[in-house]
Amino acid sequence: MKYNLVNKNFKENYSRELLKARGVTDFESFFNPSEKLLQSPFDLDNISEGIQFIQDTINTELPYALVVDCDVDGYTSAAIIYQYLKCLNPEKEIIYYIHSAKQHGLEDVWKDIAVEEYAGVLLPDAGSNDSCYAEQINCPILVLDHHILEEKRELAPNMILINNQESKAYKNKNLSGAGVTWQFCRALDETLGKDYAENFIDLAALGVIADMMSVIELENRYIITKGLANIKNFFFQTLIDKQSFPMKGKINPTTISFYIAPLINAMIRVGSQEEKERLFLAFIDGEQEVVSRKRGAKGALEKLAVESARECVNARNRQNTIKEKIVEDLEMKILKNGLDQNQILFLRLEDEDDFPPEMNGLVAMQLASKFNKPTIVARLNDEGYIRGSARGLNQSELVSFKDFLDSTSLFEYTVGHDNAFGISIPNHSLSRLHDIANKELAHIDFNENFYGVNFVRSASATDLVDLILDLGEQEDIWGQHNAEPLIYISELNITDADIEVVGQRQDTVRIHKNGVTYMKFWAKDFIEELKQFPEIQMNIIGTPNLNRWNGMVTPQILICSYEILDGRLRF
DSSP: OEEEEOSOOOOSSHHHHHHHHTTOOOHHHHHSOOGGGSOOGGGSTTHHHHHHHHHHHTTSSSOEEEEEOSSHHHHHHHHHHHHHHHHHOTTOOEEEEEOSSSOOTTTTTHHHHHTSOOSEEEEETOOTTOHHHHTTOSSOEEEEEOSOOSSOOOOOTTEEEEEGGGOTTOOOTTOOHHHHHHHHHHHHHHHHTOOOGGGGHHHHHHHHHHTTOOSSSHHHHHHHHHHHHSOOOHHHHHHHHHTHHHHTTOOSHHHIIIIIHHHHHHHHHHOOHHHHHHHHHHHHHTTSEEEOOSTTOTTOEEEHHHHHHHHHHHHHHHHHHHHHHHHHHHHHHHHHTTGGGSSSEEEEEOTTOOOOGGGHHHHHHHHHHHHTSOEEEEEEOTTSEEEEEEEOOSSSSOOOHHHHHHHTTOOSEEEEETTEEEEEEEGGGHHHHHHHHHHHTTTOOTTSOEEEESEEEETTOTTHHHHHHHHHTTTTSOBTTBOOOOEEEEEEEEEGGGEEEESTTSOEEEEEETTEEEEESSOHHHHHHHHTOSEEEEEEEEEEEEEEETTEEEEEEEEEEEEEEESSOOO
């Protein structure tokens, strides 16, 4: 268990000093975010043209075409603009297109749109790079996006591009598609004298969180804080109710990203087309009653949101089953061909590896965990490029897998986050990639976890309890670019009397020492190790947490990793 201290070992003002090290300077705004943190939507380029387009078309007879992009940010963006326009004109017909697979923007739907008559096409969370398709469509196309333009070419003349990345005056480059769409609605409010946009800030928050945008960006901070405190979307609330047990009543960026976003993404990955259509309908009209598809319901009615939430849970279960089968098959292939001998596990899929590209990221993540190597799962296309998904290891000396791949200059693109992103590489460059990686990463033992910790303390440190209490109080602020802090705790001396095994399956351990409870879940192996010795000294890495029960607050450390130093102590 290796670690390094990634900041100063702060001895006071723990959470504030940590936030300062991560770039937060305005603590009043951060801890008490207000509407003044929102940038004017009129700082977005072409926003006036977008508003004029809506004014010119909202009351015409022709419908809009709305393209729903295939992730949480895409669905929430589409739901925001759909509902907002229905507020302006409840009679306006909006026909939505939902991708059958992992396509984006106009890629797979432009032909269907082109043969129909529309007042305009709405492209939230996509479309910036779709000029080649847009040119085939004979109506205005409104793009509300946050993706970087992949190529600097002239836009199709019928495209109105509103994109924070392409707007110099708009400072927040960490806004998601849902955020851009919501800002557009705010601009419509201001222009038209309406007050509708505020009703959809909860969906903007969900999109920002799910798309892994920075939670310390002050504008995002306001959207998330205000949005999660004012959840009005019935389907969003129903999903939270469905996950009430694991979330334990906590609604914050961490619980939303761990328990809500994966349910929606699972449906988008493995749901039927009918289920995905019901998913979107649940976002825009979740309170309507439908005949239940629940086994044994016998024609009873239930809210669409309830039905779709249940289908999302079922989709996640199906997804996990599919994933395990795929990983099992690929594991045999990897071992047979010795692919695990390289520092990067690069699996180029063949025709017999028949599973949808939507699963690439999940499969790569599972294989990375199983083989303890940065992993790429991709497929060769007809143009000679290998394209797919890459996953790095979060507890590794290789902090950013993406940055390393970029440094090789072999890739057509790497798009995404440090350790979760999409890739494209020419097929002829694969051998060269392995040569570089095997040489430059030879010093890294990926089998040994490497943690970047924020605080180092001994188990007997006089300020350990205060440190945990301070950090634990801030549980609602952690998220992308502001990860939960890790504490390295040394020389924890325990005896049998300090250990408590709990849980229905007796697989959770609590260690009580010096006013702190150390907890580890799914810990049967750890429990067996502890049983071997009456006295143990260990080091621990974990996250701070507070247990609130019957008016009492107990400081806790949730154990991420540990090492037993001595099991024969006498202290």
